[in-house]
Amino acid sequence: MSWLKEWQELEGVGLFLGSLDLLTQNYALEAAEPKYRNREKAAIQQFLKDRYPNNVIIKDENGKPFFSNQEIHFNYSHSQEDFFWGEHKQFPIGVDVECERPQILRVAHKFCNEEEWDYTQQGTNIAQLLAIWSAKESMFKAYGKGIVDFKLDMHIAPFTLKESGVLQATFRMPGKARRLTILYRRFNTSICTWTLWR
Numbered sequence: 001m002s003w004l005k006e007w008q009e010l011e012g013v014g015l016f017l018g019s020l021d022l023l024t025q026n027y028a029l030e031a032a033e034p035k036y037r038n039r040e041k042a043a044i045q046q047f048l049k050d051r052y053p054n055n056v057i058i059k060d061e062n063g064k065p066f067f068s069n070q071e072i073h074f075n076y077s078h079s080q081e082d083f084f085w086g087e088h089k090q091f092p093i094g095v096d097v098e099c100e101r102p103q104i105l106r107v108a109h110k111f112c113n114e115e116e117w118d119y120t121q122q123g124t125n126i127a128q129l130l131a132i133w134s135a136k137e138s139m140f141k142a143y144g145k146g147i148v149d150f151k152l153d154m155h156i157a158p159f160t161l162k163e164s165g166v167l168q169a170t171f172r173m174p175g176k177a178r179r180l181t182i183l184y185r186r187f188n189t190s191i192c193t194w195t196l197w198r
């Protein structure tokens with residue numbers, strides 16, 4: 001597992017992506033169901049042991065993670081295959097990793113607004129849908145202040161999906177709208193996204 005230094009495009013940003021398959025096998029964890037949830041917990045524990053020994057993750061009333069004794073903003077995500085961590089010294093950060101799965105086609109109407117629905121070929125372009133979902137997850141995590149309507153409060157501008165790139169987004173809050181830049185990278189059938197709340 002290693003830091004993705006090429007993603008450190010903004011000063012103070014650190015990103016880490018690791019495969020859950022590369023974790024040292026723990027048969028006690030693997031014996032419990034569901035296996036992938038235990039692997040995710042093990043990934044966080046292993047990462048903290050290597051990067052932030054003697055630190056424990058605490059969550060606030062909205063579920064946003066923090067360290068009690070570290071002056072750093074961080075966020076993490078995991079899919080059934082990968083673990084993704086992001087941190088920044090000054091601004092809240094949101095990260096997400098998703099693997100392609102057919103279920104996203106069934107729920108696309110719940111998180112896509114009218115324009116997003118149109119440019120994803122009426123919710124049939126699974127790769128673009130995955131990017132939109134992941135980007136909105138990253139926005140939500142960077143915001144970190146409670147309930148958000150992914151369909152009404154968040155908007156991803158039309159984009160052409162590449163192996164890596166930038167998405168432009170708008171987060172509508174009462175009385176104002178905030179523009180966010182979301183970076184992404186695709187690998188195999190998965191995608192990672194991250195953004196800063198500045």
